[in-house]
Amino acid sequence: MRDHPNDAYRILTAADVPAYLSSRPHLAERLGGGAGDWQVRDVADGNLNSVFLVDGPAGGLCVKQALPYVRVAGESWPMDVNRAFFEVSYTRRLAPFVGVLAPKLHDFDETQFVITMEKLEPHIILRQAMIEGRPMPLVARDVAEYVAAASFYTSDLASPFEVKAADQAIFTQNRALQRISVDLVFTDPYAVSERNRITEPLEAWASCFRADIDLKEAIARARLAYLTRAQSLLHGDLHTGSIMVTEAETRVIDGEFAWIGPSGFDIGTFIAHYVMAWYAKPWHAPAPGFQDWITAEILTFWAEFETRFLGHWRSFRGSADGFPENHFAEPVAAARLESLRRAYVSDLFRDAMMFMAAKIIRRVLGFAQIADFLVIDDETQRAEAQAGALALARSVLVHPERYPDIAALVADLPRFAGAGLDPARSWGTFKA
Template sequence: MSAILNIPAATSGYRVLSQADIIAEIAQLPEAAAILGGKPSEWTIRDVADGYINAVFIVDGPEGGVCAKQGLPYVRYHGESWPLDEKRSFFEASYMRRLEPIVGQLAPKLLHFDPVLQFIVMEKLSPHVVLRGALIEGQTFPKVAADIGRYVAAASFHTSDLGVPFERKFEDIATFSGNVSLLRISVDLIFTDPYVEVWRNRFVPELAGWAKAFREDTELKSAVAIRRNAFLSNRQALLHGDLHSGSVMVTEDETRVIDGEFSTFGPIGFDLGAFIANLVINWYAQGAYVRDKAEREAHQRYLLDQIVTLWETFRAEFLRLWDTHPDTGGDGYPASHFADAAGRARLATIRHDYVQAIFEDLVAFAAIKMIRRVLSYAQVADFLVIEDTVRRAEVQAATLAFARTVLKDPARFADLGAFLDAIPHFERTTLDPALAR
């Protein structure tokens, strides 16, 4: 039986839930009610939404807590002036169901999904904290990079042509191809808006020169267009679609990936690049924080080490899965075609080239995501906490300069060492883009 939910044909009966409605809905769910304990009158509820899109609440009872989330018929931050299909919660729930047997404890447990109300109830993560805020404060977590590497390796292998028969993959694609409202947001905000003038774009006035330079840079826009097309046409594996430091919750010992509403099929390197982009963003932002120099430099070294750990863990785990699951039914490279010594040698080369192509995608998508987080909508707290807009613009310009070079000179970044070595070279980038080459 498929773990994917059936797409709701209609949402008649949908309504935006009040806090009292949420308590009443959860009271009817035996598993969630048992986690909370006590009576509904003893439960408390608080709004914890810190993103732009959904309504999110934590409900606590005498024994424990749960997280409740509802897809709204608009972008929460803007209200009805920006309509949005509320059925996006269906895709988040489907993503959680699809990956539950694959990633296990690296994601919260889905307790309930109501397809009419577009209402999700899931495990409350405590004492976990959002990774982005912790990185801004200079905290370090020893396991997060390796955990994310394993998460992406498992999720991508087991939803690709390497890990499942094409019939199962096509079933998955048919489900997630319906997530068009959030895919449109991804295409616009990531790949299009930073290179045009549009009302959604957000950047400090000091970066106006950079924004203009990017709008006029045909070579840069061509590099982005190639990746936009790959994002839309390469249905390599199931993606989280918005894997950044704000969608990861951590403790010293645990990592959990949340917020899969942007899930879609695309290039494996997209999720990896998105997460690494946020580590690089935090690296540059650290340069403007009021912090002891030695402490700041130690944290920046930690961030670069995390990028290495993430990639090396992903690569090793992905290849291990491919090597140890030759008979999963994946139709991409049937094991029977590579059974003799010559075949095994050739398959080893194929695997190396396959993973290298993922790395090349990773680097390009990371650069594109960096640009998006500086010039497009939905800025990140890493930069927003820098109140001095000139200083903020300086570290953002460094981020843009690095990203531009990555996209326009890809041959220079054929391995991770070259990528990491280049980051500090842009730390003192000028606010004049014409001089930052």
């Protein structure tokens, strides 16, 4: 990690990329030919960074540069470029465990804060596929395996505490992006903030949420859990815009929010975006049966996560401080360990539901709203879709006992679909 600004750093444009790659021969060789043979496309569609896809006679590359500000806000919102270092560190740390579920890294330029990696094509962003109503048959299972492996192998269940302490020494420095998470996920949506982006017909809902002490108590617990529960290395922003897919492949990208935190956070974030897609789907182009596919994928994701996480734990034979193997060698002790494993996963589920709800509220009442809702041009229809998601999220936060398992969550999705734009008129649903 390096200090910024430095005199050598400069922001690359599409026109600059060929010369930049020419100066790094190992990258130029992957493209083949010379700079004049390369085609560069600016494909940045996220909030933070510049991203270019480059094609040459021999192959392609993805070039991603961290800007010294939030890309969608401009220079008025400065941002630490060291997020590129944390993304690279996260990707390298998980590479032995997640394999082909992450793109290959080819280069990291610590001066320009540029990551050059595998070009993913014909992959598309998962969110785009879901808006179009295109089922991706492997994604729930693949992401479940990715999160299960990351959550297990970077935790105290799979290593001595010194290993996690070394991870913490790196990722606790990722403070600029963690400030974004703390503010935008757990704080701003429950107060008046100039950063909040609220669909105008939802102002009554936003006002109710700001005045709801039960809700703010629940989100305070979620915030504290996020800040204090250091279980494993998190992606930190595992939504449908951070996953690229084809019908045969899944890749998780954009790990710059990496953090040592509660394992349920990544699980809940992923489920939250499927839930919001479910509420948005009736206002998209017709896609018969797609809501049913979404609910089936939510069920599959959690079932696969649980199976794979427990599978990693049961087959693990290394040295770890969380549950030392020699403490549970006898048959009675081994049976007790299995009970402890299942209790651990149950705790992850409860955390995941809490963080899922926080992520939904953030995406509706805060900054950086999602395309699933934004593609609904009519503001009233968009707000109606969002209101259902908000009502479900509040129910999960304030009444967690109603959601003992993933089936209960899925069964409750239709109950809130008609929550309406005036929470006072639908108070029974809102407060349910």
